[in-house]
Amino acid sequence: MMDSKRANTNSEIVAMITGSLYPFILLYGFYIIINGHLTPGGGFQGGAILAAVFMIRYLSMPLFDIDIALFQILEKIFFVCIVAVPVLFILSQWGFSSDFFNSTYFIIMNVLIGFKVCCGISIIFFRFMFYEGK
Numbered sequence: 001m002m003d004s005k006r007a008n009t010n011s012e013i014v015a016m017i018t019g020s021l022y023p024f025i026l027l028y029g030f031y032i033i034i035n036g037h038l039t040p041g042g043g044f045q046g047g048a049i050l051a052a053v054f055m056i057r058y059l060s061m062p063l064f065d066i067d068i069a070l071f072q073i074l075e076k077i078f079f080v081c082i083v084a085v086p087v088l089f090i091l092s093q094w095g096f097s098s099d100f101f102n103s104t105y106f107i108i109m110n111v112l113i114g115f116k117v118c119c120g121i122s123i124i125f126f127r128f129m130f131y132e133g134k
Contacts, residue, residue: 014060015060015061018056018057018060019060021056022053022056022057025049025050025052025053025056026050026053028049029046029047029049029050029052029053029114029118030046030050031046032045032046032049032114033046033047033050033110033111033114034046034107034110034111036106036107036110036114037103037106037107037110042110042113042114043109043110043111043112043113043114043116043117044113044114044117046110046114046117047113047114047115047116047117047118047120047121048117048118048121050114050115050117050118051117051118051119051120051121051122051125054066054118054122054125054126055122055125058125058126058129062129064130066122066126068123068126068127068130071119071122071123071126072119072123074115074119075116075119075120075123078112078113078115078116078119079116081112082109082112082113082116085105085108085109085112086105086109089101089105
């Protein structure tokens with residue numbers, strides 16, 4: 001059985017390495033989201049990669065400074081946007097005019113879906129860590 005003080009200590013090397021990986025993980029997640037209309041991948045896969053940043057941050061430095069309520073509010077806002085953007089796109093009839101507007105629509109939808117998935121997976125992870133893990 002491990003001592004509770006020992007279980008909470010973290011390696012400075014792990015914290016430093018994960019801290020240096022954050023920009024690359026974020027860049028890769030945004031790349032997957034933005035190029036989702038051209039390559040395999042898209043909003044869900046990129047959102048899961050972006051959520052990994054929050055998970056890695058917590059696992060390397062277990063601080064309880066994450067506000068789950070903020071993630072829930074953002075997730076609801078992104079859901080409303082995911083519903084509103086297609087309606088506005090169809091009503092404006094831009095979707096039938098050119099390929100530029102169709103590509104723009106897919107990019108916007110991938111970004112919204114990616115951020116919503118990032119918030120959702122982060123909420124699930126932190127719920128398990130903060131409330132269910134005790």
